[in-house]
Amino acid sequence: MRMVDLIEKKRDGQVLTDEEIQFIISGYTKGDIPDYQMSAFLMTIFYKDMTDEEITTLTLAMANSGEMIDLSSIKGIKVDKHSTGGVGDTTTLILAPLVASVGASVAKMSGRGLGYTGGTLDKLEAIPGFHVEIPDAEFIRFVNESHVAVIGQSGDLAPADKKLYALRDVTATVNSIPLIASSIMSKKIAAGADAIVLDVTTGEGAFMKNIDEARRLAETMVRIGHLANRQTMAVISDMSQPLGEAIGNSLEVVEAIETLQGKGPEDLLEMCYILGSQMVVLAKKATTLDDAREMLKEALESGKALEKFREMIRNQGGDDTIIDAPERLLTAKYQIELPAQTSGVVQKLVANEIGIAAMLLGAGRATKEDEVDHAVGIKLHKKVGMAVSSGESLLTIYSNSDSIDHVKELLYKNIEIGSSGTEPELIHDIITA
Ligand code: URA
Ligand code: CA
Numbered sequence: 001m002r003m004v005d006l007i008e009k010k011r012d013g014q015v016l017t018d019e020e021i022q023f024i025i026s027g028y029t030k031g032d033i034p035d036y037q038m039s040a041f042l043m044t045i046f047y048k049d050m051t052d053e054e055i056t057t058l059t060l061a062m063a064n065s066g067e068m069i070d071l072s073s074i075k076g077i078k079v080d081k082h083s084t085g086g087v088g089d090t091t092t093l094i095l096a097p098l099v100a101s102v103g104a105s106v107a108k109m110s111g112r113g114l115g116y117t118g119g120t121l122d123k124l125e126a127i128p129g130f131h132v133e134i135p136d137a138e139f140i141r142f143v144n145e146s147h148v149a150v151i152g153q154s155g156d157l158a159p160a161d162k163k164l165y166a167l168r169d170v171t172a173t174v175n176s177i178p179l180i181a182s183s184i185m186s187k188k189i190a191a192g193a194d195a196i197v198l199d200v201t202t203g204e205g206a207f208m209k210n211i212d213e214a215r216r217l218a219e220t221m222v223r224i225g226h227l228a229n230r231q232t233m234a235v236i237s238d239m240s241q242p243l244g245e246a247i248g249n250s251l252e253v254v255e256a257i258e259t260l261q262g263k264g265p266e267d268l269l270e271m272c273y274i275l276g277s278q279m280v281v282l283a284k285k286a287t288t289l290d291d292a293r294e295m296l297k298e299a300l301e302s303g304k305a306l307e308k309f310r311e312m313i314r315n316q317g318g319d320d321t322i323i324d325a326p327e328r329l330l331t332a333k334y335q336i337e338l339p340a341q342t343s344g345v346v347q348k349l350v351a352n353e354i355g356i357a358a359m360l361l362g363a364g365r366a367t368k369e370d371e372v373d374h375a376v377g378i379k380l381h382k383k384v385g386m387a388v389s390s391g392e393s394l395l396t397i398y399s400n401s402d403s404i405d406h407v408k409e410l411l412y413k414n415i416e417i418g419s420s421g422t423e424p425e426l427i428h429d430i431i432t433a
Contacts, residue, residue, distance in 0.1 A: 001019075001024050003024065003027065003033050003037045003041070004022050004037070006023070006024060006041070007037060007040050007044060007063075007296050010041065010045065010048055010291075010424050011044045011048065012045040013048045013054065014055060015019050015051055015053075015212060016050075016054055016088075018057045019209075021054060021058050021061055022057070022061045024038075024041065025058065025061035025062055025160050026061070027162065028155075028159065028160065028163065028164070029065045029159055030032070035167055036356065037168075037312060038164070038167055038175075039167060039171045039284065040112060041162070042055050042167065042168060042171055042173040042176075042179065043171065043173060043247045044131070045095070045173070045176060045178055045179060046172075046173050046176045049177075049178060050225055052220070052224075052227075053057060053179070054178070055178045055181055055182055055220060055224060055225075056078070056224050056227045056228070056432065057176065057350070058182045059109045059181070059182040059185045059186045059189065059224050059228070060166070060186075060189070061124075061150070061160070061181070061201040062158050062160040062161050062186035062427075063158055063185075063186040063187075063190040064156055064161050064162035064184055064190075064432050065158060065161075065186075066155040066156040066158055066159040066160070066190065066263050067153070067154060067157055067262040067362070067390040068189075069109075069136065069157070069190060069191055069192035071107055071140065071192040071193065071399070072191060073140055073144075073362065074105060074107065074143050074144050075105075075144060075217055076104075076105050076230075076283070076382050077104070077105065077108075077193070077194045077195055077282065077283045077284055078105045078107040078143065078193045078195070078196070078283075079099070079105065079106060079193060079194070079195040079196070079197065079198070079240055079279045079283045080106070080107060080108055080109070080188060080191060080193035080196050081095060081106075081109075081197045081198075081203060081275060081279060082152070082184060082188055082196065082197075082198055082262075083197065083198075083199040083206055084180070084184065084198070084199065084200050084201050084208070084217070084352070085117040085201060085205075085206060085207060085239075086117060086118075086199075086201045086205055086206065086207070086239045086242075086243055087116060087117065087118070087205045087239065087243070087247060087351040087352065087354060087355035087358075088118070088242035088243050088244050088246060088247035088252065088354075088355075088358075088380075089117075089118065089201075089239075089294045089350060090123070090243065090244050090246065090252040090255050090256050090268055090277060091123070091199070091268070091271055091272055092108065092110065092150070092241070093120065093123055093252065093253065094256045094259050094264075094268070094269075094272045094305075095272050095276050095279070096108055096148050096150055096261060096309075096310035096312065097148060097150075097260065097302060097305050097306070097311075097312050098260065098272060098276050098282060098296055098299060098308070099276050099279045099283075099296070099310035100118045100146065100147035100148035100303040100308050100312070101147075101307070101308035102280060102286075102292075102295045102296060102299050102302045102326070103285050104147065104279060104280050104283035104285045105143050105144075105147045105148075105283065106137070106143070106147060106148045106279070106309075107143045107149065107150075107192070107193055107372070108117075108120075108148075108150045108151075109150075109151055109152070109153050109154075109187075110124075110132070110147070110150055110151070110152065110153070111152075111153055111170075112152075112365070113143065113364050113365060113372070114364075114365055114368065114423065115359070115364065115365070115366070116205070116353075116355030116359055116364060117247040117355065117364075118248075118249070118355075118358075118363070118364060120150065120169050120251050121150075121152050122364075122372050122374070123244070123252050123253060124150060124247045124316075124318075124331060125249070125350035125374065126249035126250040126252075126253050126374035126375075126396045127253055127313055127319060127322060127329070128318065128319040128322070129251040129316035129317045129318045129319050129387060130152065130316050130317060130319075131248050131316050131317045131318075131417060132151055132152040132316070133151070133152050134149070134151055134316065136154075136295065136355070139151050140233050141315070142312075142315045144317055145157075145240065146308070146309075146311050146312060148187070148288075148308065148311075148312050149312070149315065149316070150312070151415050152315070153187070156372075157187060157190050157191065158186045158187045158190045159243040161182075161183050161186050161187060164179075164183070172320075174207075174209060175198055177213070177216055177217050177220055178220070180207060180217060180377070180378075181217060181220040181221045181224060182224075184221060184225070185221050185224045185228070188225075188230070189225075189230065193230070194222040194230060194231065195231040195232070195279070195282035195283060196225055196230050196231070196232045196233075197232075197233060197234075197235070197275055197278045197279050197282065198218065198221055198222070198233070198234035198235070199234070199237055199275060200214050200217055200218040200221070200234050200236050200237070201236075201237055201238075201239035202214035202215070202236060202238065202239060202240075202428060203238055203239040203240030203241075203351060203424075204209055204239070204240050204350050204351050204352050204353075205239040205240065205242065205350075205351025205352045206351075210222050210237065211428050211429070214238070214428070214430060215236060215431065218236055218429075218431040219234075219235035221433065222234050222271075222307060222431050230281050232262040232433075233278055233430070233431060233432045233433075234430070234431040235274060235275060235278065235427060235429075235430055235431075235432060236428040236429040236430070236431070237271065237426060237427055237428065238420070238424045238425060238426055238427070238428060240348075240349075240350075240351055240382050240384075240404040240424055241348070241354075241383060241424065242263065242349065242354055242355070242380065243266040243267060243268055243271060244259075244268035245265045245268075245358055245376045245379055245380045245381070246377065246378075246380075246431045247327045247355065247358045247377050247380070248358050248363040248374075248375075248376055248377015248378060249362065249363060249372060249374040249375075249377065249396060250329040250330055250375050251377040251379055251398060252375045252377075252378070253322070253326065253329055254291075254326040254327070254329055254330065255268070255324075256293055256309070257309070257326045258307070258322060258326070259272065260300060260305050260306040260309055261306060262300060262301060263285075266361075267383070267426055269341060269355060270426055271426060272296075273293050273296055273297070273328055274336070274426075275279055276293075276296045277289045277290075277292035277293045277296065278292075278314060280292035280295060282297065285311050296381065302378040305325065306426070310323045327373075329374075330375065330398065331339070332376050332377075332398035332399055332400055332403070333400045333401075333402075334398070334399045334400070334401075334402050335396050335398055335399075336397040336399060336404065337390065337393040337396055338393060338394045338395050338396075338397060338408060338411055339390075339391050340382075340388045340389065340390055340391065340392050340410070340417060341390065341395070341417075342390055343388065343389045343390045343417075343422050344387070344388065344417040344418050345385065345386065345387050345388070345417065345418060345419065345421040346383065346384050346385065346388060346394075346415065346416070346421055346432055347384065347415055347416040347417065347420070347421035348384065348388050348414070348415065348416035348420045348421070349380070349383065349384055349414070349415055350414035350415075351410070352405075353410060353413070353414035354378065354411065354414060355380065355412075357407050357409065357410045357411050358376070358377050358378050360407050361373070361376040361377065361378070361397065361398070361399050361400075361401075361407060362376045362400065362402075363376050363377045363378075373400060375398065375400065376398050376399055376400055377398050377415050378395050378396070378397055378398070378411075379395060379396045379398070380394070381393055381394060381395055381396070381397070382394050384421055384422070384423055384424060385422050385423035388417060393409070394411075394415060397411075407420050
């Protein structure tokens, strides 16, 4: 087989066989196929698309390119959750202990943040002492004993995706449904969970800017999951404005604790109940979504879920006393208010731009090598649909520098105040088998 013939075949819109796709992925992972041929091939996929069968074969080939984690020594159904990316998306910090507290096993492999999307690992590392790099055996023990653990993605998980993602990033081929679906699902399948809940975000803060594209991505991933024998479902959620009120690592840990104490933002809590109910049903701990929601509500209101978070922090070496004094995490030197310049109703809080503002403060990374400042970020006081009067604070900036005029300017440019505005729908659709 020659790579040039396969590029030509896809260029002309033909369907590749399983053997051809496996040849390409194994050849590229080993270094036999050079970047320039792979770049051309990625561009043919971008324009000519792939059939469901092709995407499934591609995904499994990528999953099999490295370590396939075996979680079979953990009793029961292991459930994972994945978001396609958001701003201020604190859900995993809440969901992992919440769902575990009703007896479902959450074996979660997470990533770091890049660009305007935050990463769960960075957030957890805002807790003093918390380790995310733990050996597989310990990870399995924690899930067996406590029903929950969150670890960093192992170095050898889906190496084909690591190489391909870096190439896509510099060849304008990130935004392709077959490539995004195979990238995400190859890692989820290699990570070993039996059931997967996908949160496919849509809006300015997401890969998929509109609902139809998000639906197609969700349907594609759900289909791949089923073909790979994993129970999979997807929620299409709104990411036109940030989720909850906190954006930034320590601020989001505090927000998670407050939510588990029943004092968190309503949209964030609702999102956790929606995703959590699906996880509990997939884990067969409840038969209906309504029953699952009741169980989660009871766990949250009784404090059981918060105690599970304490246990998870303690297991992974973190200082669990922050549960009782979360404000200790807020160590930024300056807290600066951003006053509204006019009166009216908030119409827009452009999620990705607000994410970039938090990144400029140091909460995120512009490049993979950047260090994250856990203490900094943004706390929103006004969300879309809320009334505001001139001079009232729109948000508080937590910063370690007092020269942040560029950040304020970016924020003002991306917060629209007008005569009317309505809160967006949180969930646009739910995709099951
Ligand atoms: N997240 C991934 O892991 N891969 C993509 O291609 C897009 C989002
Ligand atoms: Ca948040």
